[in-house]
Structure formats: structure tokens, C-alpha cells
Amino acid sequence: AQSVTQPDIHITVSEGASLELRCNYSYGATPYLFWYVQSPGQGLQLLLKYFSGDTLVQGIKGFEAEFKRSQSSFNLRKPSVHWSDAAEYFCAVGAGNKLVFGAGTILRVKS
Amino acid sequence: GAVVSQHPSRVICKSGTSVKIECRSLDFQATTMFWYRQFPKQSLMLMATSNEGSKATYEQGVEKDKFLINHASLTLSTLTVTSAHPEDSSFYICSASGGGAGELFFGEGSRLTVL
Numbered sequence: 001a002q003s004v005t006q007p008d009i010h011i012t013v014s015e016g017a018s019l020e021l022r023c024n025y026s027y028g029a030t031p032y033l034f035w036y037v038q039s040p041g042q043g044l045q046l047l048l049k050y051f052s053g054d055t056l057v058q059g060i061k062g063f064e065a066e067f068k069r070s071q072s073s074f075n076l077r078k079p080s081v082h083w084s085d086a087a088e089y090f091c092a093v094g095a096g097n098k099l100v101f102g103a104g105t106i107l108r109v110k111s
Numbered sequence: 112g113a114v115v116s117q118h119p120s121r122v123i124c125k126s127g128t129s130v131k132i133e134c135r136s137l138d139f140q141a142t143t144m145f146w147y148r149q150f151p152k153q154s155l156m157l158m159a160t161s162n163e164g165s166k167a168t169y170e171q172g173v174e175k176d177k178f179l180i181n182h183a184s185l186t187l188s189t190l191t192v193t194s195a196h197p198e199d200s201s202f203y204i205c206s207a208s209g210g211g212a213g214e215l216f217f218g219e220g221s222r223l224t225v226l
Contacts, residue, residue: 043117043204043219090154098145099215101154
């Protein structure tokens with residue numbers, strides 16, 4: 001069965017510092033991988049996705065993620081975090097037409 | 112990107128009443144829509160998959176008689192929480208497929224509070 005693991009429940013970074021959110025997945029076939037961001041009380045916004053091709057994917061708001069098949073990982077990165085990036089981030093793997101989500105990582109940004 | 116709209120964004124109801132939540136794809140035809148439920152500080156759990164013109168497919172443990180899903184057109188799916196109880200209070204999010212291969216677009220979510 002498909003599963004997604006986000007090992008960090010909370011992460012706190014200083015504004016301007018770099019960020020990496022970890023995501024590991026389990027899926028038998030070539031995965032479709034996604035990162036979403038959710039602000040409090042809001043729906044989900046797609047940051048980026050990987051379907052195939054270049055394993056380094058660029059997304060919105062300066063985010064990028066790298067697909068590493070050998071590690072079954074799809075970590076999200078940002079070189080310099082802004083206070084407005086504070087939110088909850090979900091990694092997801094596409095299984096057919098469905099998405100299986102990780103538990104989420106709450107990002108706090110300190111000034 | 113494609114737009115999915117949910118309505119209402121917040122609803123408060125009395126225990127025992129029924130509540131309907133609408134999910135609309137505004138600029139594309141959604142052959143498949145999904146309903147998720149999100150408990151506080153938890154991830155999204157898929158409740159059911161609805162395909163236009165056919166019965167919804169419910170995930171294990173989801174009561175289909177309690178959570179009625181209708182997908183009567185390519186742009187509208189509805190979730191009706193029947194005889195709501197306080198434990199049904201949650202954040203319900205829909206998503207729609209049809210805007211691109213393997214891609215889903217999410218609504219803004221609907222927060223249900225049952226008193």
C-alpha cells in the first residue's frame with residue numbers, strides 16, 4: 001500500500017534561513033509526487049509536483065524539491081524563508097487518481 | 112491553475128440536522144471528485160471518490176449512509192452529512208481531477224461545527 005512519511009511534525013527556522021522539509025514515500029510504481037501548503041483554516045495550495053523527467057522540480061513561492069528514487073524521498077527546500085511561509089506543508093503521493101498524504105509538517109518562522 | 116470552489120466555507124448546525132456542502136469546478140470539467148476529512152492537527156483522510164453519473168466509492172470505515180455524495184454533473188459534487196453529531200465536526204475538503212494528468216485541484220475547505 002502507498003504511504004507517505006513526513007518525519008518532522010514541527011520545524012522552526014529563522015527568517016532568511018534555508019529550509020528543508022523531509023518526505024519519504026512507499027509506492028510500488030513510479031510515483032507522482034506533490035507538495036501542498038495549507039494556511040490555518042484554508043484549503044490546500046499546490047506548491048509543486050513531480051511526474052517524470054528532471055528530478056529537481058521548481059515550484060511557486062521559491063520552493064523546489066528533489067526526487068531521489070534510491071532514497072524514496074522528495075524533500076522540499078527553500079533557500080531563504082520568509083515569515084509568510086509559516087504554514088503546514090503536506091507531501092503526497094499519487095496512487096492512480098487518489099492522493100495519499102503525509103501527516104504534515106508545521107513550519108514556524110521566527111524573526 | 113484550475114479553480115475549485117467549496118460552499119459554505121463555514122457552517123454551524125444543531126445535532127440531528129443534515130448539512131450539504133457543495134464542491135464546484137469553475138473552469139474545467141471534473142470527471143472525478145474526491146472528498147477528504149481533516150481532523151485538527153492531522154492530515155487529510157480520503158473519505159470517498161465520486162465519478163460523474165455513478166455511485167461514489169467510499170473508503171473503508173466511512174459510512175455511506177451518513178455521508179451522502181452526489182456527483183450529478185461534471186462541475187458539481189455535493190457531500191451531505193446526514194443526522195449530524197458533534198463528532199462529525201471537522202474540516203471537509205474536496206478536490207477535483209480533470210485539469211491535467213495526475214493532478215488534483217483543491218477547494219478552500221468547509222468547516223463544519225455540530226452543536
